Amino acid sequence: MHKQRRVERFRKYLDTEVQVEYKACLYFFCILFFYCCYLLFQQVYAASILHMAEMIFSAYVIGYIQVCLLGNFDEAERFGARELLSAMGCTAVYALLSYVCGWFDKKIGVTIGFAAFLLIGYGGLLLVNKIKRGTETRKLNEMLRVYKKGEEERKENVGESD
Numbered sequence: 669m670h671k672q673r674r675v676e677r678f679r680k681y682l683d684t685e686v687q688v689e690y691k692a693c694l695y696f697f698c699i700l701f702f703y704c705c706y707l708l709f710q711q712v713y714a715a716s717i718l719h720m721a722e723m724i725f726s727a728y729v730i731g732y733i734q735v736c737l738l739g740n741f742d743e744a745e746r747f748g749a750r751e752l753l754s755a756m757g758c759t760a761v762y763a764l765l766s767y768v769c770g771w772f773d774k775k776i777g778v779t780i781g782f783a784a785f786l787l788i789g790y791g792g793l794l795l796v797n798k799i800k801r802g803t804e805t806r807k808l809n810e811m812l813r814v815y816k817k818g819e820e821e822r823k824e825n826v827g828e829s830d
Contacts, residue, residue: 684735691731691742692724698789699723699762699771702782706772722769730758742790743797755790759783 700715700723707715734740734754741754763783765771772778 687735688731692727696724696727702785703771719771726765742793747794759786762786
């Protein structure tokens with residue numbers, strides 16, 4: 669019994685880690701994309717490794733907050749007031765970090781654009797997750813249909829052999 673609880677806790681830990689890793693990579697890519705576009709518009713063709721380290725670190729920390737404290741809101745079935753507040757809060761933290769760390773040279777207009785970009789990203793991720801859930805549901809329903817058909821055929825074959 670004790671071993672089973674440990675295994676279950678370990679599985680829950682791994683599940684959390686996979687969710688955080690997924691979010692961190694996804695949001696880091698979004699942040700890095702915006703950052704690189706900003707640099708290109710400034711005709712700068714090299715990105716700061718320090719800024720990228722700050723970005724990935726913040727994506728992991730905020731990923732843990734999203735998964736552990738905010739109920740994984742960007743994978744919610746519906747997007748209500750709670751999810752909107754969570755998205756706005758995380759966006760505000762990212763925007764504040766971008767300003768404090770100087771990712772966009774402390775330009776308020778660019779920081780506001782970055783925040784808007786992230787909010788749109790949250791909306792896009794919600795849509796992608798909804799589509800993914802629908803696809804997984806259809807696959808599971810198809811697997812169930814095939815299983816039931818196999819069970820019916822097995823019962824018929826058992827009845828014929830008697």
